[in-house]
Amino acid sequence: MVGNLLLRGMIAGAIAGILIFAFARLFGEPLVDAAIAFEEATAQAAGTAAEPEIVSRAIQAGPGLLVGVMAYGVAVGGLFALVFAFVHGRFSSLSARGTSAVIAAAAFVAIVIVPAIKYPANPPAVGSSDTIGVRTELFFLMIVVSIASLVAAVAIARSLAARYGSWNGAIVAGVLFVVFIGLVEYLLPPINEVPENFSATVLWRFRMTTLGMHMILWLVLGLAFGALAEKRLGAKSGLRPAYR
Template sequence: MVGKWLLRGMLAGVVAGLVTFAFGRVVGEPQVDQAISFEQKMDAAKGEPAEPELVSRPTQAGLGLLTGVMVYGAAVGGLFSMVMAYAYGRVGRIDARGLSALLALIAFVVIVVVPGLKYPANPPSVGDPETIGMRTGLYFTMLAMSIAAAVFASRIRLATIARLGNWNATIAGCVAYVVIISVIELSLPVINEVPSAFPAVVLWKFRIAALGMQVVMWTTIGLLFGALVARSVKEQGFVRGLSSPVRL
């Protein structure tokens, strides 16, 4: 049955990718166009020639964006289904829909919000090309540490649940996560390469659009996958608390 859950997760991810593409096309791409226009004006003011366009802008905003979010959605949906299969029956008496929504919320915070607070998304023309490797490495370091901290916090919750109870153990795990992340974010270097003349409104709208795309992606996956799995559980029946769903 894990294989069927994987297929459902990838299906939910593909649908989420389509919805995210529509959102990004309408909300995000206009901000990218403005950022590119700013970059072109700055190059022209410096007397620098325009860089050759390897991929046309319509292709980037259309097929390129669609391909990216579809592949990302399918991969995330598949991984999400595996986490769901493991967690189902292990985190209390919560049904499939509720668990799927809860895991999507946790994943959104751990994978998107926390790394983004330290290293937010930037539009074109923001950032020194010579530091892209360092910036990428720091972002993925923050991402990996956020995931590791979340796993450690969940271990704390499990270790203290018998003594503190479910609610207090959950609070203890959350506090541990916040403390660890705070120390990590204060320890990692700050990167601020936004040009002084770059429009603040464009930067703000771009980052809101990037965050909005992630909200759409994770919300769709969490709700749709939960609905698909809940129907499967209801129709076929499963034993909870095992490493994978088992048909009765």
């Protein structure tokens, strides 16, 4: 059963990958080109040689982008299916579609929104090569803390539900999650390496486009996988599958 769901998760991830590729080609790549042009102009003005192009932009924006987003989508789709197999029927009476939608929404918040508030995505020409290691570590630390906090919030909500009701328990857990995440993001060091003369419009549009790509991924996983899983498991709400 888990293998069957895993396959469906990978199929949903592949569908998401195709849509993300089309979205990135249309909206993202022109912004990357603008950022690269800024970087080259800055290097030329400073009298320094531009970095050698190991892979051409045509390959990066075409086959390279397609392979990258497809591999990412399929991998995340597989992991999504495994999480669904563990959660569905054990923690709520939601249908397969409902469970899938809730998992996707929670993942979008924990993996995308929360880290992006502190460390938003940046295009080429933004960020120093000397700090890339630190920036990467802080970003993934924020993801780990966010996921762990969300899991803890769910556990708190379930614990409080028996005594104060599901709605009150969810509100308290949600408030605790927001307060804790806010404290963590306040304590973590800020990173601001945007050049003063870099286009604010390009930066904003790049970050919104990146957010849109992630939104497509989790929206498709939540809806497409939910439909595929429900077709396999049956639409009866509250059905607890015996995964083996």
